[in-house]
Amino acid sequence: MPNTFDSKETFVEKLKETTSDMYGRDFEETNTIQRYRALGSLILEEAGVNWRITKNAVKKQQAKQLYYFSMEFLMGRLMTSNLMNLGVYDVVKDGLEDLGMDINELEELESDAGLGNGGLGRLAACFMDSLASLNYAGNGNCIRYRYGLFKQEIVNNEQVELPDCWLKYGNIWEVWKPHHNARVKFGGYVDGYMNENGKFVVHHHPDFVVRAVAYDEPIIGYHTPTTNTLRLWDAEVDEESVPSGQLNKYLQDVSALTTNVYPDDSTQEGKELRLKQEYFFVCAGIDAIITEHLRRYPSLDNFADKVAIQLNDTHPVLVIPELMRVLMDEYDYNWDDAWQIVTNTVAYTNHTVMAEALEKWPVETVKKLLPRLYMIIEEIDRRWKFDVDHRGLCAIYPNVAIIREGNVHMANLAIVGSHSVNGVAALHSKILVDDVFKDFARIYPDHFNNKTNGITHRRWLMYSNPQLTALLDDTIGTDYKTDPRQLEKLMDYVDDPVVQQRFLDVKKERKKILAKYIKDTLDIDVNIDSIFDCQAKRLHAYKRQLLNIMHVMYLYMRMKEDRNFRIYPRTFIFSAKAAPSYYEAKEIIKLINIVAQRVNNDLETKDFLRVVFIPNYSVSIAEILMNAADVSEQISTAGKEASGTGNMKYMMNGALTLGTLDGANVEIVGQVGEENAKIFGLHVEDINHLKHENAYNSREFYNQHPEVRKVVDSLHNGYWAQNPDEFRMIYNDLIMNNDEYFVLADFNAYMKAQQEVEAMYRDQSHWAKMMLINIAKSGYFSSDRTIQEYNDDIWHLTKLKY
Numbered sequence: 076m077p078n079t080f081d082s083k084e085t086f087v088e089k090l091k092e093t094t095s096d097m098y099g100r101d102f103e104e105t106n107t108i109q110r111y112r113a114l115g116s117l118i119l120e121e122a123g124v125n126w127r128i129t130k131n132a133v134k135k136q137q138a139k140q141l142y143y144f145s146m147e148f149l150m151g152r153l154m155t156s157n158l159m160n161l162g163v164y165d166v167v168k169d170g171l172e173d174l175g176m177d178i179n180e181l182e183e184l185e186s187d188a189g190l191g192n193g194g195l196g197r198l199a200a201c202f203m204d205s206l207a208s209l210n211y212a213g214n215g216n217c218i219r220y221r222y223g224l225f226k227q228e229i230v231n232n233e234q235v236e237l238p239d240c241w242l243k244y245g246n247i248w249e250v251w252k253p254h255h256n257a258r259v260k261f262g263g264y265v266d267g268y269m270n271e272n273g274k275f276v277v278h279h280h281p282d283f284v285v286r287a288v289a290y291d292e293p294i295i296g297y298h299t300p301t302t303n304t305l306r307l308w309d310a311e312v313d314e315e316s317v318p319s320g321q322l323n324k325y326l327q328d329v330s331a332l333t334t335n336v337y338p339d340d341s342t343q344e345g346k347e348l349r350l351k352q353e354y355f356f357v358c359a360g361i362d363a364i365i366t367e368h369l370r371r372y373p374s375l376d377n378f379a380d381k382v383a384i385q386l387n388d389t390h391p392v393l394v395i396p397e398l399m400r401v402l403m404d405e406y407d408y409n410w411d412d413a414w415q416i417v418t419n420t421v422a423y424t425n426h427t428v429m430a431e432a433l434e435k436w437p438v439e440t441v442k443k444l445l446p447r448l449y450m451i452i453e454e455i456d457r458r459w460k461f462d463v464d465h466r467g468l469c470a471i472y473p474n475v476a477i478i479r480e481g482n483v484h485m486a487n488l489a490i491v492g493s494h495s496v497n498g499v500a501a502l503h504s505k506i507l508v509d510d511v512f513k514d515f516a517r518i519y520p521d522h523f524n525n526k527t528n529g530i531t532h533r534r535w536l537m538y539s540n541p542q543l544t545a546l547l548d549d550t551i552g553t554d555y556k557t558d559p560r561q562l563e564k565l566m567d568y569v570d571d572p573v574v575q576q577r578f579l580d581v582k583k584e585r586k587k588i589l590a591k592y593i594k595d596t597l598d599i600d601v602n603i604d605s606i607f608d609c610q611a612k613r614l615h616a617y618k619r620q621l622l623n624i625m626h627v628m629y630l631y632m633r634m635k636e637d638r639n640f641r642i643y644p645r646t647f648i649f650s651a652k653a654a655p656s657y658y659e660a661k662e663i664i665k666l667i668n669i670v671a672q673r674v675n676n677d678l679e680t681k682d683f684l685r686v687v688f689i690p691n692y693s694v695s696i697a698e699i700l701m702n703a704a705d706v707s708e709q710i711s712t713a714g715k716e717a718s719g720t721g722n723m724k725y726m727m728n729g730a731l732t733l734g735t736l737d738g739a740n741v742e743i744v745g746q747v748g749e750e751n752a753k754i755f756g757l758h759v760e761d762i763n764h765l766k767h768e769n770a771y772n773s774r775e776f777y778n779q780h781p782e783v784r785k786v787v788d789s790l791h792n793g794y795w796a797q798n799p800d801e802f803r804m805i806y807n808d809l810i811m812n813n814d815e816y817f818v819l820a821d822f823n824a825y826m827k828a829q830q831e832v833e834a835m836y837r838d839q840s841h842w843a844k845m846m847l848i849n850i851a852k853s854g855y856f857s858s859d860r861t862i863q864e865y866n867d868d869i870w871h872l873t874k875l876k877y
């Protein structure tokens with residue numbers, strides 16, 4: 076029998092039949108949602124074949140597997156990526172056309188899986204794609220949140236949060252696995268006794284027990300059979316554990332565990348629910364790994380040879396005490412042997428140096444919710460203290476303590492319990508070693524390493540930018556698809572005027588697509604011949620969207636004052652969600668929207684200046700925004716952005732980086748050369764110096780710089796809003812609280828850099844050359860390279876063979 080995707084004819088037949096069978100009506104009578112779901116089931120069926128092949132290969136080759144534990148997976152949509160990775164996109168597209176349907180229509184029906192806040196979650200998704208595409212057995216482990224991060228609308232210039240109902244039409248990729256389940260126990264108390272062998276036998280009497288149930292999604296590699304698994308855990312009732320007379324409360328508590336993504340990537344709040352979520356998916360994930368291991372091998376002695384666990388930041392750090400618990404309490408290991416296994420298995424990635432985002436939990440909370448794990452954490456800490464003392468370093472112990480001043484410091488636990496600690500860009504990793512974790516680095520210099528982030532060039536170039544892909548295929552062939560470093564071949568063409576023009580045309584095509592989206596959703600006309608200047612990322616003070624909008628305010632005010640001052644037409648595009656309780660960030664969103672309204676409606680300036688705030692930033696919006704950009708704004712305070720990954724997506728699609736020497740920007744400039752990016756602003760050393768010497772006074776700075784003063788004053792003198800208190804928080808942060816993120820300090824340098832960008836853009840041929848160089852050098856930032864490095868240095872998996 077021919078396969079579904081062998082030809083468009085077989086596909087059409089199969090789709091009609093499946094749709095009819097699923098919905099019990101003639102195909103012609105079915106609606107698009109039904110057809111979409113039927114298509115999903117066909118793809119899943121196809122993936123299922125490879126899923127089985129992969130699982131058998133893992134078994135037969137006794138392959139070591141990676142488990143990527145992450146609280147967040149920002150997968151976005153999977154239809155296009157799955158069809159293309161399977162190599163059947165054109166068959167489906169043509170078949171649907173024969174049925175009078177447009178594939179885009181079905182692609183658009185899919186909701187983004189927005190199970191995350193931002194960079195860290197999207198990184199996890201890119202890693203999944205690279206692992207499978209490189210033939211490594213790599214599994215994701217997370218929570219099946221019923222609602223993604225909130226949906227953002229802008230009402231009266233302000234952010235409003237609405238639920239993100241991503242499961243509205245179901246999730247066509249998931250397979251419910253009720254037989255994969257685990258009991259997760261919380262609260263209560265622990266007792267125990269010494270058995271005849273002198274071993275302490277532990278009994279946990281929990282007061283809340285839920286059942287974790289697995290939903291698996293196939294992760295389909297690019298043109299290879301390898302199909303890995305992303306496992307999302309749902310919480311269900313445990314029928315035997317309903318406290319008597321408290322059914323409703325119990326049901327609510329179970330449900331709350333998986334209701335939504337904790338919508339915060341900045342502030343540390345003692346939210347018990349988040350800690351429960353963390354333990355929930357850790358406990359279930361470990362249980363499943365152990366069960367699978369024991370199905371394959373006689374004992375857990377070789378666990379660390381067959382399993383690698385990567386912690387995506389500290390959110391899943393409970394893996395360390397949980398694995399200790401299981402090994403000791405359930406499989407009778409002694410402490411030292413268990414500790415060997417745990418530390419050889421686990422590795423930790425840090426994604427932030429912001430003090431407020433380094434997780435710490437009150438001892439009381441941990442004790443109350445996870446009494447047995449707390450005992451183990453205490454013992455880890457006790458032995459760690461002993462170890463540190465033994466090294467003659469008792470003076471530094473307070474800096475490396477796991478439990479200190481009534482809190483459990485999760486990063487410290489992660490470092491002590493891992494064999495590898497990495498940052499996500501060279502500069503960030505250096506800051507970890509020199510500053511944030513310097514005392515640990517003294518003790519364990521070999522544990523620290525860098526793994527500069529990457530992005531999957533399949534989604535972010537090949538699938539989201541087919542125009543550029545076609546042109547690359549034409550110009551340098553297709554090797555770069557499996558070996559992204561081959562993009563470098565484009566260097567032979569950077570001076571070729573014909574090639575330059577064709578690339579400029581592609582960029583214009585992408586700008587048109589974004590302009591149409593802006594028109595359709597916001598009813599704003601933008602000029603595609605203007606410079607598209609984009610900043611899209613979570614809203615956070617350190618990312619300094621404020622610096623960007625203050626510069627826009629400056630340009631507008633200056634054009635209003637001086638008829639002779641006119642800029643090259645520019646469209647400033649913002650997109651950003653703010654954590655719901657992060658008021659300063661929300662005020663900045665309001666400021667951007669108020670400025671946009673004024674500027675876009677001013678007949679005198681609107682041919683030169685447009686400001687657009689695209690609501691509800693998400694993976695799908697990034698897919699049309701990044702590749703339309705001319706200028707990529709990466710303007711964080713130096714030392715604060717661990718890496719950034721948006722910067723890489725822009726670069727790969729030929730935008731110029733306008734940035735500070737922060738995160739991976741440093742490496743982007745390293746690749747393209749200083750003349751092919753625009754770097755400005757204070758360096759980390761400058762900022763450290765200013766801080767240590769107490770040498771920065773933002774008020775003085777404001778007094779001395781008339782341009783800065785004018786913009787700051789406009790925040791409260793009625794220029795933008797009648798209410799003088801509208802932007803009070805922003806004003807206070809800048810002037811009263813000494814401008815923690817050095818916005819004013821970098822303002823003049825930023826303004827000058829922007830002028831230089833404009834001058835460069837005016838020379839289109841030169842601009843095209845820079846754009847080509849950026850694309851040519853972007854291969855380094857493919858997550859295939861990143862994953863290869865993780866594997867070479869940390870995981871040591873062997874590629875699956877078929």
Ligand code: 26Y
Nearest residue numbers: 194195339340426432499716717718719720
């Ligand atoms: C503690 C908790 C509330 C929390 C939740 C989410 C803390 C942090 C986060 C998320 C952090 C995050 O997304 N970090 C970003 O990781 C990217 C991938 O490594 C980096 O590129 C980016 O610079 C960093 O901000």
